[in-house]
Amino acid sequence: IPSREYILLHLETEGKPLPFQAIARRLELHDPEVLEALRRRLRAMERDGQLIRNRRNGYGPAKKMDLVRGRVIAHPQGYGFLVSDEGGSDVYLSEKQMRSLMHGDRALVNIVGIDYKERREGALVDILERNVNEVVGRFNYRKTSPISLVKPDNPRLCHTILVHNSQHLQAKDGQIVVVKITEYPTIDNPPIGEIIEIIGDQRAPGMEVDIAIRTYELPHQWSVETTQELKHLPKTVSKKNLNTHQDFRHLPFVTIDGEDAQDFDDAVYCEPRGKGWLLKVAIADVSHYVKPNTALDQDAQKRGTSVYFPNQVLPMLPEALSNHLCSLKPHVDRLALICELAIDFYGRTRRINFHPAIIQSAARLTYDQVAQLLTGNPTSFPHPHLIPHLENLYQLYQLLLKRRRKRGAIEFETIETKILFDQHQKIAKIQPVIRNDAHRLIEEMMLAANVATAEWLTARAIPTLYRTHQGPKPEKLSELQQFLNRLGLKLGGKEQPHPLHYAKLSEKIQTRPDVRMIQTRLLRSLQLATYQPDAQKGHFGLAYSTYTHFTSPIRRYPDLLVHRAIYHCLQNQPVEQFFYTQHNMEKLGEHCSMTERR
Incomplete structure (x- = not known):
C-alpha cells in the first residue's frame, strides 16, 4: 500500500x-x-x-486544516499549553479546553485566534493519546457520600478524582494512595478511578521517594522476561571477545567520578602525538549485551534514563549490567567502544576512529582526588604512576577549554546540592557540591567525544538521535530583553542572539550580587534540549553545529541507540538495512525527551 x-x-x-x-x-x-x-x-x-x-x-x-498536534503541558492554575510536534510557539489552551485533558496527553487542536498576550490559542479537536494511567494522591474519605475524593500529589494534575466508596480498599482518610483511572475527564465530568494501592501515611520514612516514583509513573519493576534474560548473560568478559574486540588492556585508562558512583560509563586516556594529542574515550559497550527488541531492551527503552534520588537509584538497566558487567571497574576486563580522536595543536579534531575494545581500567579515581593533584598537591595521590597520564589529560583540557571559550559556548556555574539523610530516612543536611577542574576536565573530554560522534554519524547519513538545543523563542527573548533593560544590561545580537552573546553577558555579570538571578533568567529564556533525528539543528548552548550523546549508554537510552548506529557502520552494512528507520527515530526521540523530564 x-x-x-x-x-x-x-x-x-x-x-x-x-x-x-x-x-x-x-x-x-x-x-x-x-x-x-x-x-x-x-x-x-x-x-x-x-x-x-x-x-x-x-x-x-x-x-492544511490549521490543526496542530503535540503534547499537553498543564499548569497548576488550570490552563495549559500544547507543545507542537513541528516546533514553533506553544499553543495556549484555556481552562475550559483543559477540562477534558490531563498533563502529558497528546492532542490535536485547532488554532482559533490570538490571545491578549499575542499567543496562539487553540480549541481541542481530538485526544490522540492518554498519558496518565495511574495517579498518586491524598485520599479524602467522605462518610456521608457514596463517593470519596483523591487529590493528586502532582500539581500539574488539576482534576480531583472521584472514587466510589466500594472501591477504596479500606484506605483511611489522609493516606497516600494510587488510583487507576477508569474514566477520563470530559468537558462536563471529572475523572473516575479505583484505588489499587495504599502507599501509607505521608510522614512515613522514605515516603517522598515512593510518592515521586508513582506520581511520575517511573517504571520501577523489571519484567519477568528481563529477569529470565539476565540469567543467560555472562558474568565476565571471555577470550572469545578478542575475536570481535581489539585488545587495549595495556593502556592505563582511568575513570573519574563522584565518590558514591557505581555505574562507570566512561574511562579516558591521552598521550602526546606530534604537536597535538591522541585522546581515547572508552565507553561501556552496553550494545554488546542489550540487543534490539529483547526484554532487556524494551525495559530500558520504557525507562529511557536512570533516575537518581538522593538515597536511591532507579537504573535504566538492571544492576547486574549497570553496576557490574558493563561498569568499567578497575583491574577487571570490560568491553568498551572507544572513540579515538586525533587533536591538533589548536584543539581541532583531525581524525575520528571507533574501536570495539577490551580495556582494563587502571584506577577508579574521584573528582576530589584528581582536583587535589591538579592544584599542586601530588603527595597524597594514591596512584603516583598515573600522574603523567593525568597531566596529559589536563594539558589537553586546557587546550579544549580555550577553544570552547573562543567558540562562544554558554557557561553557567550553578551550585548543585547533595542531600544527606539520617537513620530515619529524613533529611539531616543539605550541602553544596563544588565543581572543580576534575569535573570540567571529564566534561570537556565527553563533549569532544560526543561532537565527534555526531559528525562521524552525520557523514554516514544513518538514522540516529541527536541532542538538539534551539535558541530563544521570540516571546521569551522579548521578556528577557525587557528584564535586562530594567537592570541596565543588554544582550547582543538583537532579534537573533548567538551563544557568544549569552557567554559575553554571563562573563560581564560575574561580579554582580544578583548574578544568580540573572543567570536563571538567561537560562529560562532558552528552549529545552530535546532528542531528534535531525543533525542540522545543532546545540545552541554548546555552540555546536551538530551534537549527540554517546558517552552514557548505561544510564541514557539515546546513547545506546547511537552505539548501535556506530556498530552498523563499522560492520559496513547498508544504511537501508539498519534496524531503525527515520520514523522510528522520530518516535524514540520524542519518547526519550519525555522520559528525561517526567
Missing part, C-alpha cells in the same frame, strides 16, 4: 478531505486485503495526528 508520505502528498494535492472509498479509487486500490491495510494505515495516521477525519468521514492533512 502507499506510504504515509505519498498519502499525505495526494491529499494535499486534492485540496479537500476525501472519504475512504474516494481515496482508494484515487490510489487505484481494489483488492480487499489491500483495502483493509489502507483502512488501518489511515486510522494509524489519524491516531498519530497526521490526518484529521471530519464529520462526513473525510480525511484531510492536519497541516
Whole structure:
C-alpha cells in the first residue's frame, strides 16, 4: 500500500478531505486485503495526528486544516499549553479546553485566534493519546457520600478524582494512595478511578521517594522476561571477545567520578602525538549485551534514563549490567567502544576512529582526588604512576577549554546540592557540591567525544538521535530583553542572539550580587534540549553545529541507540538495512525527551 508520505502528498494535492472509498479509487486500490491495510494505515495516521477525519468521514492533512498536534503541558492554575510536534510557539489552551485533558496527553487542536498576550490559542479537536494511567494522591474519605475524593500529589494534575466508596480498599482518610483511572475527564465530568494501592501515611520514612516514583509513573519493576534474560548473560568478559574486540588492556585508562558512583560509563586516556594529542574515550559497550527488541531492551527503552534520588537509584538497566558487567571497574576486563580522536595543536579534531575494545581500567579515581593533584598537591595521590597520564589529560583540557571559550559556548556555574539523610530516612543536611577542574576536565573530554560522534554519524547519513538545543523563542527573548533593560544590561545580537552573546553577558555579570538571578533568567529564556533525528539543528548552548550523546549508554537510552548506529557502520552494512528507520527515530526521540523530564 502507499506510504504515509505519498498519502499525505495526494491529499494535499486534492485540496479537500476525501472519504475512504474516494481515496482508494484515487490510489487505484481494489483488492480487499489491500483495502483493509489502507483502512488501518489511515486510522494509524489519524491516531498519530497526521490526518484529521471530519464529520462526513473525510480525511484531510492536519497541516492544511490549521490543526496542530503535540503534547499537553498543564499548569497548576488550570490552563495549559500544547507543545507542537513541528516546533514553533506553544499553543495556549484555556481552562475550559483543559477540562477534558490531563498533563502529558497528546492532542490535536485547532488554532482559533490570538490571545491578549499575542499567543496562539487553540480549541481541542481530538485526544490522540492518554498519558496518565495511574495517579498518586491524598485520599479524602467522605462518610456521608457514596463517593470519596483523591487529590493528586502532582500539581500539574488539576482534576480531583472521584472514587466510589466500594472501591477504596479500606484506605483511611489522609493516606497516600494510587488510583487507576477508569474514566477520563470530559468537558462536563471529572475523572473516575479505583484505588489499587495504599502507599501509607505521608510522614512515613522514605515516603517522598515512593510518592515521586508513582506520581511520575517511573517504571520501577523489571519484567519477568528481563529477569529470565539476565540469567543467560555472562558474568565476565571471555577470550572469545578478542575475536570481535581489539585488545587495549595495556593502556592505563582511568575513570573519574563522584565518590558514591557505581555505574562507570566512561574511562579516558591521552598521550602526546606530534604537536597535538591522541585522546581515547572508552565507553561501556552496553550494545554488546542489550540487543534490539529483547526484554532487556524494551525495559530500558520504557525507562529511557536512570533516575537518581538522593538515597536511591532507579537504573535504566538492571544492576547486574549497570553496576557490574558493563561498569568499567578497575583491574577487571570490560568491553568498551572507544572513540579515538586525533587533536591538533589548536584543539581541532583531525581524525575520528571507533574501536570495539577490551580495556582494563587502571584506577577508579574521584573528582576530589584528581582536583587535589591538579592544584599542586601530588603527595597524597594514591596512584603516583598515573600522574603523567593525568597531566596529559589536563594539558589537553586546557587546550579544549580555550577553544570552547573562543567558540562562544554558554557557561553557567550553578551550585548543585547533595542531600544527606539520617537513620530515619529524613533529611539531616543539605550541602553544596563544588565543581572543580576534575569535573570540567571529564566534561570537556565527553563533549569532544560526543561532537565527534555526531559528525562521524552525520557523514554516514544513518538514522540516529541527536541532542538538539534551539535558541530563544521570540516571546521569551522579548521578556528577557525587557528584564535586562530594567537592570541596565543588554544582550547582543538583537532579534537573533548567538551563544557568544549569552557567554559575553554571563562573563560581564560575574561580579554582580544578583548574578544568580540573572543567570536563571538567561537560562529560562532558552528552549529545552530535546532528542531528534535531525543533525542540522545543532546545540545552541554548546555552540555546536551538530551534537549527540554517546558517552552514557548505561544510564541514557539515546546513547545506546547511537552505539548501535556506530556498530552498523563499522560492520559496513547498508544504511537501508539498519534496524531503525527515520520514523522510528522520530518516535524514540520524542519518547526519550519525555522520559528525561517526567
